[in-house]
Amino acid sequence: ASVLALPIGVGGFAIWQQSTGGGEPLLAEINVQAEDDSSSLGAPAIDSTAVGGLDAQRDDTGGERLSPGSQQEGTAPAPAEPDGRPDELAGERAVAEQAGSEARQARDAARLAGADTIFPVLFAEVDRLFAATQSDLEGGRIGIAAAAVAFFTAKNDFEDLESQAVRRLEQLATAAATQGTEGDEDQGEPPEEVPEEGGGEAAAPVPPREAIATLIETYRQALETHDTTRLGQEVYQAAIPSADAEFYEIWFERTEDLSVSIEVEEMEIRVDDAEVRIMQTMQFRLARTGEQRDSDLRLSMLFARTEVGWRLERIER
Secondary structure: OHHHHHHHHHHHHHHHHHHHOOHHHHHHHHHHHHHHHHHHHHOOOOOOOOOOOOOEEEOOOOOEEEOOOOOOOOOOOOOOOHHHHHHHHHHHHHHHHHHHHHHHHHHHHHHHOOHHHHOHHHHHHHHHHHHHHHHHHHHOOOOHHHHHHHHHHHHHHHHHHHHHHHHHHHHHHHHHHHHHHHHHHHHOOOOOOOOOOOOOOOOOOOOOHHHHHHHHHHHHHHHHOOOHHHHHHHHHOOOOOHHHHHHHHHHHHHEEEEEEEEEEEEEEEOOOEEEEEEEEEEEEEEOOOOOEEEEEEEEEEEEEEOOOOEEEEEEEO
């Protein structure tokens, strides 16, 4: 039996070996398959082309595991705005627009203070740069940050011109008031009222509003015609105070086609004097640049009664 079993066993082993392709190739194939299986189970391959990659985390055993919803769900985080540019530009644009609005307000205040007439050259230069910045920004020819800086600069320049104009007019008003006080001291006390014959005290004379209104109209016409002589002879009826004369000189030398309208806001009439507060609106062209402008001035006109009527003493701002 042993002798017969040996050939049979050898023949069976040969047939099995032949059917499987040999022992060594089969073992090699089994080993390679085992390594592939263990690799796929223990450390899954990472697809480096996936958007955002995969978030690998360590488990309690020291290995790595994928975070939920990464590769299994096949989704990636939503992309953010590139470099945050839309939000950043929106913020810079808002700053530039605010700076432009503040510059326009400063420009209006400077014109209301008379800076465009008292300092026409400086005002025109700042105004030109401000207008150019607005045009460039609207046409996309200047950066938003550069526009904001230009608007801030224009705002500061307009505010400086406004303060200088106010200070200059205050100096003129002070000089006029001082000269008016000195003139009053030279004239002395007004004469006392003499009772009329027939008994009883004479009623205090009431200055006619018509006479003062006529003087204001003459003043308006003289301004439009740049007629200093008429101002002196018919309105002031004396030498024009130096502060007022300097004020008129600025207007007459630097403006053309001057149109003046006057609105009486309040009129306070006393026995020997009167104060009339007016809004003086002027439209004109700058003699140097030809630009059309307009200006509003709130003034106080101080009148005095004389033996023959009324006259303008001075103007206060």
